[in-house]
Amino acid sequence: MAGTDVFTEIVDGEQVYKYYADGEWKKSASGKSVSIVNPTTRQTQYKVQACTQEEVNKVMEAAKTAQKLWARTPLWKRAEHLHKAAAILKEHRAPIAVCLVKEIAKPAKDAVTEVVRSGDLVSYTAEEGVRILGEGKLLVSDSFPGNERSKYCLSSKVPLGVVLAIPPFNYPVNLAVSKIAPALIAGNSLVLKPPTQGAVAALHMIQCFHLAGFPKGLISCVTGKGSEIGDFLTMHPGVNCISFTGGDTGIAISKKAGMIPLQMELGGKDACIVLEDADLDLVASNIVKGGYSYSGQRCTAVKVVLVMESVVDAVVEKVKSKMAKLSVGSPEDDCDITPVVSESSANFIEGLVMDAKEKGATFCQEYRREGNLIWPLLLDHVRPDMRIAWEEPFGPVLPVIRISSVEEGIHHCNASNFGLQGCVFTRDINKAILISDAMETGTVQINSAPARGPDHFPFQGLKDSGIGSQGITNSINMMTKIKSTVINLPSPSYTMG
Ligand SMILES: NC(=O)c1ccc[n+]([C@@H]2O[C@H](COP(=O)([O-])OP(=O)(O)OC[C@H]3O[C@@H](n4cnc5c(N)ncnc54)[C@H](O)[C@@H]3O)[C@@H](O)[C@H]2O)c1
Numbered sequence: 001m002a003g004t005d006v007f008t009e010i011v012d013g014e015q016v017y018k019y020y021a022d023g024e025w026k027k028s029a030s031g032k033s034v035s036i037v038n039p040t041t042r043q044t045q046y047k048v049q050a051c052t053q054e055e056v057n058k059v060m061e062a063a064k065t066a067q068k069l070w071a072r073t074p075l076w077k078r079a080e081h082l083h084k085a086a087a088i089l090k091e092h093r094a095p096i097a098v099c100l101v102k103e104i105a106k107p108a109k110d111a112v113t114e115v116v117r118s119g120d121l122v123s124y125t126a127e128e129g130v131r132i133l134g135e136g137k138l139l140v141s142d143s144f145p146g147n148e149r150s151k152y153c154l155s156s157k158v159p160l161g162v163v164l165a166i167p168p169f170n171y172p173v174n175l176a177v178s179k180i181a182p183a184l185i186a187g188n189s190l191v192l193k194p195p196t197q198g199a200v201a202a203l204h205m206i207q208c209f210h211l212a213g214f215p216k217g218l219i220s221c222v223t224g225k226g227s228e229i230g231d232f233l234t235m236h237p238g239v240n241c242i243s244f245t246g247g248d249t250g251i252a253i254s255k256k257a258g259m260i261p262l263q264m265e266l267g268g269k270d271a272c273i274v275l276e277d278a279d280l281d282l283v284a285s286n287i288v289k290g291g292y293s294y295s296g297q298r299c300t301a302v303k304v305v306l307v308m309e310s311v312v313d314a315v316v317e318k319v320k321s322k323m324a325k326l327s328v329g330s331p332e333d334d335c336d337i338t339p340v341v342s343e344s345s346a347n348f349i350e351g352l353v354m355d356a357k358e359k360g361a362t363f364c365q366e367y368r369r370e371g372n373l374i375w376p377l378l379l380d381h382v383r384p385d386m387r388i389a390w391e392e393p394f395g396p397v398l399p400v401i402r403i404s405s406v407e408e409g410i411h412h413c414n415a416s417n418f419g420l421q422g423c424v425f426t427r428d429i430n431k432a433i434l435i436s437d438a439m440e441t442g443t444v445q446i447n448s449a450p451a452r453g454p455d456h457f458p459f460q461g462l463k464d465s466g467i468g469s470q471g472i473t474n475s476i477n478m479m480t481k482i483k484s485t486v487i488n489l490p491s492p493s494y495t496m497g
Contacts, residue, residue, distance in 0.1 A: 064162055
């Protein structure tokens with residue numbers, strides 16, 4: 001297993017992690033740092049540089065210059081660099097996973113999985129890029145009325161320029177590489193602004209890309225408070241594309257960004273609709289896995305359960321007995337339920353729980369919280385007048401709404417301002433397809449909890465859940481534009497002979 005020695009250059013003498021620009025690790029001229037609080041101990045764990053706007057300007061300039069040369073680098077060579085980065089990343093999964101445990105309280109095994117999955121994503125993107133970017137299109141003019149065959153149009157995909165990537169705290173490595181790899185294979189340069197919680201894991205990941213030998217300036221990583229350098233970055237004239245994953249901040253960015261392509265993966269309120277004929281054991285295990293993995297801090301977590309009256313008591317009982325087996329504690333011990341990312345997040349979750357309590361929801365377990373650690377809670381008899389019926393807790397609390405018809409479930413799902421994923425449990429595949437068609441979400445899972453992966457599947461949200469579609473192929477395409485070259489012949493090409 002690779003050690004931590006390769007990461008010593010990314011931290012300064014005062015143990016503040018440096019930012020990455022122009023192929024080097026640097027200290028910010030601001031002399032200021034941003035603290036990263038360990039969600040478990042609630043003590044400062046790490047510090048990162050608070051970059052200045054001037055430093056952002058320099059990064060953008062370097063990214064623009066480096067991109068021009070990178071775009072001329074043969075596609076197979078770009079892929080080779082990415083494969084190398086993927087291998088280095090996987091080799092250093094252990095020290096990166098430690099950062100994920102300390103910064104975002106991700107259970108230890110899941111933290112390793114995130115890094116390995118990220119390496120796989122980078123390699124797959126390199127493979128996919130070589131295939132799809134190596135293909136173009138030929139059009140001939142005589143298929144359109146009034147034209148002879150005197151024009152040949154060759155179209156291919158070319159890079160956009162500088163891509164700005166902003167991932168969220170919950171998958172700071174995976175949701176960074178899901179932007180970095182497609183941007184690079186397509187010939188773009190990349191500026192990463194990691195989330196504060198997760199920044200150090202992201203900086204370690206960037207060091208793996210550095211070790212893979214990408215040209216100077218092609219990749220940069222600036223750290224600082226989103227609220228301080230965020231707007232400056234997203235409204236920067238040097239940015240040609242923004243790929244963002246996070247919450248409502250993405251809606252604000254979409255309104256402020258200029259006329260550039262945007263990829264927005266935002267929040268969700270993924271509904272799980274359970275019909276009378278469903279396999280209730282399958283339902284219960286998917287609700288527990290879907291609702292409580294990583295303490296519910298996943299965009300595709302099950303966030304509201306809508307169950308037909310006739311089976312709801314059985315579902316609740318089965319879910320309760322499985323929940324009793326969830327371990328609660330520290331991420332180092334690989335517990336199922338670990339502290340949520342911050343005190344403000346825990347307070348927000350508690351606010352939703354108390355609102356539901358005041359309005360008459362039934363608690364299936366006792367509500368318990370110690371610091372940022374919230375014990376898993378199932379709320380039954382939730383009604384539409386409760387906030388938790390609509391809002392995204394991003395914590396281990398899950399509402400159950402009893403429904404008397406499938407239409408009622410679909411109506412609740414579609415009345416949400418979110419539209420990320422949803423799922424339906426039934427043994428009747430014909431009915432499942434009808435329900436899938438009626439649900440206004442980017443994806444509907446039949447007989448499984450919502451999930452983002454495998455990472456090459458299309459992934460998209462409707463309404464406030466996002467703009468555009470992701471998944472490896474879609475992301476590569478999104479980070480390119482079509483360029484056409486038209487060959488104009490002096491006479492139609494079929495006149496000879
Ligand atoms: N749809 C998806 O694929 C997906 C995946 C994971 C998480 N999410 C969503 O992300 C949210 C949780 O993540 P979060 O709390 O990190 O989200 P967030 O919106 O608070 O932050 C996301 C990122 O934006 C940065 N940021 C904050 N203010 C900014 C500004 N003014 N300009 C530019 N950047 C700024 C943050 O530093 C962070 O890197 C949830 O709503 C979850 O559903 C969505």
